Amino acid sequence: MSDIGYSSAQAQSAGRPVEAEASFGDYFALLKPRVMTLVVFTAFVGMVAAPVPIHPFIGFCAILFIALGGGASGALNMWWDADIDAVMKRTRGRPIPKGNVLPQEALGIGLTLSGLSVMMLGLATNWLAGAMLAFTIFFYVVIYTMWLKRTTPQNIVIGGAAGAFPPVIGWLAATGSMSVEPWLMFLLTFIWTPPHFWALALFMRSDYDDAGVPMLTVTHGRRATRIHILVYTVLMAVLAIGTAFTAVGGPIYLTVAVVLNALFLAGAFRIWRRDETMAEADNFRVERRFFRLSLIFLFAHFAAIMVEALLKPYGLGGWG
Structure with missing residues (x-):
């Protein structure tokens, strides 16, 4: 940090622990x-x-x-x-x-x-x-x-x-x-975000407890969070598949949306069915799998929209 006007000594005097000089x-x-x-x-x-x-x-x-x-x-x-x-x-x-x-x-x-x-x-x-x-x-x-x-x-x-x-x-x-189309893409991310982060919060709840952050898992408990994940996932499926029949969709996007939303719904249903007494015993494997799937889920939907757009000049993308 000294190269931009701060030294380790200054950082320590300010009450910050210092392990090393800042790197790029x-x-x-x-x-x-x-x-x-x-x-x-x-x-x-x-x-x-x-x-x-x-x-x-x-x-x-x-x-x-x-x-x-x-x-x-x-x-x-x-x-x-x-x-x-x-x-x-x-x-x-x-x-x-x-x-x-x-x-x-x-x-x-x-x-x-x-x-x-x-x-x-x-x-x-x-x-x-x-x-x-x-x-x-x-x-x-x-x-x-x-x-x-x-x-x-x-x-x-x-x-x-x-x-x-x-x-x-x-x-x-x-x-x-x-235009309407970018707001459909906005909604895809907006509705995807809660189940994505709530799945993370389910197996990282102690972090939010310790930090005093009122995540849903902390304020309403895991059972309520699991219900919320299922509800948002159902809404996500309706929106994602419905987007296939708009100007940014097409058969490629529809295929991706149907497959991934079926998997996403199955994962949310497994989370909803969870027995809370088993949560610690199996180390939240169901939530971890759902969280990892959610990472692929959004990227794949946007990748499909991109492919549809890139193929349109050749008469291959969209619904013709």
């Missing part, structure tokens, strides 16, 4: 690269699925600036949540709890990248896309991280909207106008 990897980790991957991919699909072609260089710039905006959100999230990240097993290895990066650094990086990404996306594409990126960053950092996450068990339901905006931003970058 520490600063990159602030941007939540795994989350950024989903942001970039869904934004790219939104751009590709748009009916207006975008110049490859402008498209590359748009994706780069959307990625920077997603990274900015991650850095600001880590800055605000440093206290609970230090408590949770899943997050205590992040750069700020480890003491490799100071909170002030994360705040500075997050604010700088936020301003840069919004300004550059607006200049590279259009200001509607830039404004939507700005709103997404605000929603994730202020509405979700600072407010909802610590106050309501519906945190991940409402807050999930932040992760669902990228395909809308990608569509806007290409077209400069609103």
